[in-house]
Amino acid sequence: MSALSLRNIEKSFGGNPILKGVTLDAAPGEFIALVGPSGCGKSTLLRILAGLETADSGEIVIAGRDMTAAHAADRNIAMVFQSYALYPHLTAAQNIAVPLVMRRLTRARRLPVLGRMIPGQRKTVAGIHRDVREMAASLKIDHLLDRKPGQMSGGQRQRVALARAMVRRPAVFLMDEPLSNLDANLRVHARGEIVDLHRRAGVPTLYVTHDQAEALSMADRVAVMIGGSLLQLASPQVIYEDPQHVEVAKFIGQPRINLIASKVEDGATVALGGTRCRLADRTVAAGSAVTLGVRPEFVTVSRQGNEGLPARVERLEFLGSEIIVTCRLDAIGETMVAKVTPADGAGLSAGAPVRLEADPRHIFVFSKDGGRLAAAPVSDAVVREALHG
Amino acid sequence: MTSLSLTPGRLIRLSILGFGALVFLAPYIFMVSTAGKAQSDIFTSSLSLVPQQWFYVQNFAKALSRVSMGTLLMNGVIVCALILVIQVVIAIPCAYAMAKLKFRAARAMMVLVMLGLLVPIHATALPLYVAFDRVGALNSYVALVAPFTISVFGIFLFLQFFRAMPDDLIHAARLDGMSEPGIIARVIVPNAWPAITAFSIFSVVAHWNDLYWPLIVVANQAYATPPLGLLYFRAAEAGDDYGALMAATLIITFPLVAAFLFAQKRFVEGITMTGLKG
Numbered sequence: 001m002s003a004l005s006l007r008n009i010e011k012s013f014g015g016n017p018i019l020k021g022v023t024l025d026a027a028p029g030e031f032i033a034l035v036g037p038s039g040c041g042k043s044t045l046l047r048i049l050a051g052l053e054t055a056d057s058g059e060i061v062i063a064g065r066d067m068t069a070a071h072a073a074d075r076n077i078a079m080v081f082q083s084y085a086l087y088p089h090l091t092a093a094q095n096i097a098v099p100l101v102m103r104r105l106t107r108a109r110r111l112p113v114l115g116r117m118i119p120g121q122r123k124t125v126a127g128i129h130r131d132v133r134e135m136a137a138s139l140k141i142d143h144l145l146d147r148k149p150g151q152m153s154g155g156q157r158q159r160v161a162l163a164r165a166m167v168r169r170p171a172v173f174l175m176d177e178p179l180s181n182l183d184a185n186l187r188v189h190a191r192g193e194i195v196d197l198h199r200r201a202g203v204p205t206l207y208v209t210h211d212q213a214e215a216l217s218m219a220d221r222v223a224v225m226i227g228g229s230l231l232q233l234a235s236p237q238v239i240y241e242d243p244q245h246v247e248v249a250k251f252i253g254q255p256r257i258n259l260i261a262s263k264v265e266d267g268a269t270v271a272l273g274g275t276r277c278r279l280a281d282r283t284v285a286a287g288s289a290v291t292l293g294v295r296p297e298f299v300t301v302s303r304q305g306n307e308g309l310p311a312r313v314e315r316l317e318f319l320g321s322e323i324i325v326t327c328r329l330d331a332i333g334e335t336m337v338a339k340v341t342p343a344d345g346a347g348l349s350a351g352a353p354v355r356l357e358a359d360p361r362h363i364f365v366f367s368k369d370g371g372r373l374a375a376a377p378v379s380d381a382v383v384r385e386a387l388h389g
Numbered sequence: 390m391t392s393l394s395l396t397p398g399r400l401i402r403l404s405i406l407g408f409g410a411l412v413f414l415a416p417y418i419f420m421v422s423t424a425g426k427a428q429s430d431i432f433t434s435s436l437s438l439v440p441q442q443w444f445y446v447q448n449f450a451k452a453l454s455r456v457s458m459g460t461l462l463m464n465g466v467i468v469c470a471l472i473l474v475i476q477v478v479i480a481i482p483c484a485y486a487m488a489k490l491k492f493r494a495a496r497a498m499m500v501l502v503m504l505g506l507l508v509p510i511h512a513t514a515l516p517l518y519v520a521f522d523r524v525g526a527l528n529s530y531v532a533l534v535a536p537f538t539i540s541v542f543g544i545f546l547f548l549q550f551f552r553a554m555p556d557d558l559i560h561a562a563r564l565d566g567m568s569e570p571g572i573i574a575r576v577i578v579p580n581a582w583p584a585i586t587a588f589s590i591f592s593v594v595a596h597w598n599d600l601y602w603p604l605i606v607v608a609n610q611a612y613a614t615p616p617l618g619l620l621y622f623r624a625a626e627a628g629d630d631y632g633a634l635m636a637a638t639l640i641i642t643f644p645l646v647a648a649f650l651f652a653q654k655r656f657v658e659g660i661t662m663t664g665l666k667g
Contacts, residue, residue: 102566
């Protein structure tokens with residue numbers, strides 16, 4: 001049984017479709033990163049799941065119970081907001097205690113003076129204090145408990161927000177870009193911490209981010225959302241190495257994948273310089289437009305030889321362990337980026353003529369509508385044979 | 390401020406401000422002066438701010454004895470407090486709903502609030518008077534308070550303030566298990582004190598000083614508010630005893646002046662916060 005399942009969620013604002021039938025399942029204890037460019041609908045999806053917005057259609061099941069129409073408070077979902085959304089008038093300890101107070105104390109017990117007179121009150125309140133302290137200790141924010149959010153740094157606020165969300169052991173844990181307001185160093189550190197916390201708590205987590213590095217490094221599975229559709233949901237490795245859609249390939253990977261417009265040739269083959277691939281589906285008509293994708297690390301740059309695509313180096317970026325070489329293809333004027341080791345890149349300079357060659361085993365072929373077409377490399381000999389019988 | 394910082398530019402600015410302050414304060418200063426003068430002193434041809442004979446005690450004694458000043462002030466406090474409390478209790482949930490909840494009538498409500506802002510009390514005074522007369526509610530606190538309990542100005546002011554509150558704060562409160570009234574009580578109100586303070590000042594000043602409406606619905610000393618009391622005071626004194634009248638005025642304006650001096654900082658904060666000018 002999945003811990004969380006979204007079925008065919010649709011939502012539009014003023015006739016503008018934001019979510020176009022999103023379906024997603026999370027296993028118990030799974031960490032799923034929902035990644036996509038701004039405005040792709042990922043935050044809306046999170047808000048619908050949390051019950052802060054209602055979907056136009058679709059179904060939400062949490063821990064086996066249909067929660068489609070349930071109130072936010074009844075879904076037992078905790079969320080960390082991008083802005084942290086701490087209550088500014090309460091101290092850190094009071095902030096963390098709020099979800100416990102709202103759940104463990106009845107309406108009558110929450111009354112300011114009368115509540116204290118109800119039997120058993122002291123024990124419940126002591127329990128809340130203990131849980132708040134434990135949570136604070138595990139996030140190392142004990143020393144901040146008496147401070148108000150205004151007196152804390154961004155990183156400290158982020159921890160308090162995490163503590164408030166985790167303290168009541170929710171059925172699902174949602175995070176809406178919780179690290180985007182932190183500085184770069186703290187962000188990398190906080191990533192590891194969130195993953196550790198998630199492992200300890202074992203609560204299924206949906207983590208929204210626009211930062212692919214966060215998504216790939218933290219999640220068990222990555223869901224790539226673009227234009228209101230969930231294009232692919234798979235492990236970070238599969239997302240990177242086997243993208244099923246041109247938009248996924250484009251969005252994931254730094255530097256960006258090289259995409260070159262091409263046409264299918266006779267015998268259902270496609271060519272990129274000297275390298276050829278044959279489509280698994282032989283019925284694709286010759287002349288159909290396709291897009292070829294190859295990641296920069298599978299492009300080799302050579303200064304000699306006649307093999308490969310002739311190009312000119314435009315820019316070199318030295319990053320320590322690697323060099324990013326941006327080249328312009330002589331034939332079609334498009335840029336192609338290669339990622340090479342410093343050893344391979346030695347001697348390259350801007351303006352130098354080079355030859356670029358793509359590894360045929362790592363060429364992705366995408367159809368005109370963006371879907372991936374299965375293809376395998378073929379040697380020139382096989383092609384010649386296919387063409388001439 | 391030391392004398393070192395007294396550059397010519399600053400001197401000019403200060404003198405202009407000082408002159409302005411004097412112009413605005415002149416009536417009040419004159420009132421304070423007149424309250425200490427004997428009748429003959431007031432009607433002399435020479436204009437002097439300092440009374441020739443100090444008549445303060447006599448004038449204040451007259452002001453306190455001729456009308457029941459205690460009742461007037463108490464009525465003012467009761468009416469202003471009732472109006473303020475009910476206004477806030479109604480306006481905050483209303484403004485919260487309009488600012489943060491989505492419902493079908495939201496736009497229509499906004500239009501109604503705007504319309505309400507445009508219609509002055511003077512336009513509705515007559516129908517309201519007739520209505521209170523029919524239900525026999527004239528000469529009562531109800532007649533004094535009821536027409537002002539729904540303050541569209543208050544709704545509008547809180548609406549602007551709540552709109553600036555982050556949505557995420559309310560979302561977090563919902564996820565933490567709060568109901569909508571719970572959100573208002575636990576999140577909105579504790580964070581809305583600047584707006585509430587500003588609104589309180591506007592409301593209390595307006596209703597403490599209001600003469601128009603009490604004059605219409607109250608014909609009985611027992612329910613008279615301070616400005617109405619002043620009117621009775623004048624009527625009771627056939628000869629227009631200005632010394633005593635000014636003394637009474639001083640007593641009646643004193644609570645507001647004291648409140649202003651006491652909460653000066655908050656007052657300024659409140660007005661700059663709302664971007665409105667009194």
